[in-house]
Amino acid sequence: MSDRPKQGFDTLQIHAGATPDPATGARQTPIYQTTSYVFRDADHAAKLFNLEEVGFIYSRLTNPTVSVLQERMAALEGGVGAVCCSTGHAAQIMALFPLMGPGKNVIASTRLYGGTVTQFSQTIKRFGWEARFVDFDDTDALKAAIDENTRAVFCESIANPGGYITDIDAISAITDDAGLPLIVDNTSATPYLCRPIEHGATLVIHSMTKYLTGNGTVMGGVIVDSGKFDWSASDKFPSLSQPEPAYHGLKFHETFGPMAFTFHGIAIGLRDLGMTLNPQAAHYTLMGIETLSLRMKRHVENAEKVATWLENDERVDYVTYAGLESSPYYDRVAKICPKGAGGLFTFAVKGGYDACVKLVDALEIFSHVANLGDTRSLVIHTASTTHRQLTQEQLEAAGSGPNVVRLSIGIEDPDDLIADLDQALTKACG
Template sequence: MTTQNPGFSTLAVHAGAQPDPTTGARATPIYQTTSFVFENADHAAALFGLQQFGNIYTRIMNPTQAVLEERVAALEGGTAALAVASGHAAQMLVFHTIMRPGDNFVAARQLYGGSVNQFGHAFKNFDWHVRWADSSDPSSFESQIDSRTKAVFIESLANPGGTFVDIAAIADVAHRHGLPLIVDNTMASPYLVRPLEHGADIIVHSLTKFLGGHGNSMGGVVVDGGTFDWSKSGKYPMLSEPRPEYAGIELHKTFGNIAFAIALRVLGLRDLGPAISPFNAFMILTGIETLPLRMQRHSDNAIAVAKWLKGHAKVAWVNYAGLNDDPNYDLQQRYSPKGAGSVFTFGLKGGYEAGKSLVEGLQMFSHLANIGDTRSLVIHPASTTHRQLSEEQQVSAGAGPDVVRLSIGIEDPADIIADLDQALANVA
């Protein structure tokens, strides 16, 4: 790139990528290899000792993956990134890097149901504990923090409710207590919201969703904001203390504002192993090239559908922050003026059974457990993604019995509405 400050759309196409120096290939190649040849013994020793950056083994790093990481870091405004096998893998590596047995973190209860399950159940096996707070009330995070708290976790745009979160206010709470703010930015994507600009320290994404955008490849990513002082409090020894695996290197002292991303790779991904495949990295890179176009179309279509649903006689309520009478509208305008995204929820007057009936009657919508596809998607969270939760937990997470979640695609909006119209006509 020749410009010093390229725009978002330019970064989405070009960041991290150059023509292949050997073949001249313009698209980033798929480096489908397990391992890489060393120049000599000294080169190998320097790579293994973190004295030089380079490729050793695809479980740890791969050239296709590297372009993906640099591109997402550029789009988020971060210093470095690590791409892995899924969004859940990204979250696991983040907490593996900062937590010790017996530690806790504070998370918004308004989260994707899979994250609620991971935090509340799977993490117990590591003796990591979650404390729940209300994303609409920053003070609820503060009241949960104690001496063993290591982080605060929120979504920028909560799934499934589609509500925007006051990132800056919660960042202030976290930083007053010397804690990093981790933000899952999957639902908004950096096109709509850039949490690092509002005080976040670490970003996670499910690349499977809007960044990849085509429902064909799994992946996750962690972006290091480069802003947090990992040495100040002594609470993060994996970053601030000498690492015996690497001849006593202190990662934060050595690598500065990319230390967290380095730790994720050389202490987490190296040993736990949730590597992204080069093919999936390639597919997601290709999807990112059209991210700005898709996200704007998603948002434009979603507001049209939300307005139509709000006027339908069988619809009890619509929760979409882009509606100017929505309680979340002011936050949406502050954090995401380009649009309110693709995903939102609504409820039918017939409740649980009506929601299930609607889902089964749709024809163009795909009934599946995903968001962020080019296609319009639908799910009834209470009977699927949030089924493992109690009804009280479902309601707290914005996935009560009557809730239907839509992920609006990039089809013609008239066709999306027509499909909803015919399905609603058959709902008792």
């Protein structure tokens, strides 16, 4: 998967990983709706199960439709391989699974999607893992949080919900010094706006449910492997560097080199956790990715126009869009997201919680849903929904105060979006 021709993003988003179907000549990637695959003979089956040969065994592990999506995502992110799974939340667990163990910890940014904060602060405790939350703008605090039991560092490139941009270069410099992998959730940016591996990320994850699919139809997650981390440089990652009992003592890093994490994710992660992406979802996502660059350009253009209008409206306290010159993260856009600050941000409504509720109820074009990254413009009051499970302190740290509304700007006519917000603000604020 690493020997790809040097092609542009717009070409790769359509062609990477795909060729005409050899059996029928079908140009679009078929949906291989099958559970299993016929082996050539007993020796072929044995080699596949022993990881001596790459191929298709059972669709919990590998599927031709999903494999095309994996190759495409690796190409777009500049990685050596990828593992697709059922959801973005599944991708987070899959990414941590080979790295963590009882008593080990992950250092996570305070600016994360509320569901991720809950998964990290509550659910992973059941595995004996710990998450430590740090403001990643405070690099000294990040350095201080790392100890001998730290096994990974986790952040979002463009943080949900506020659209804050993480200085991935600064964070990766710290993780490199500590000999730790950096995991970057690139859902809100997509590889069109940001390629975290170029800034030092070890693994890149996505909720493909969002911008990659782009039409709000199916769920999916992916982990893209940079192939650049030395898993054998220390004894911190025995799942990848030490003998694996289930494969007769095979050492993943020694055997597969840069592809060690990818092979482990399939051969053990999908095998045992079963967080499999179904081929129909993969097909929808592949079709969505074909227009990713076109959509992201429009998302950014519209977000800039809507955010600018909101910032100048007297009924609005503030807007968090990093593409505004008033944003403290404006200078990071050119470095981290040179094609734009994305389509996600929040704004604070004068009148607080009650005004936010009235605003959401009054909007007509914006859909009130728990999703982002759709072609349609979406709105939600995060403090009472997606981030409801957080404490007040966590809400403020995540940028989800009671007076804050999150917008995911779609690709409609921006004047229509502004008109919709205008009438809703009038009803909300009097």
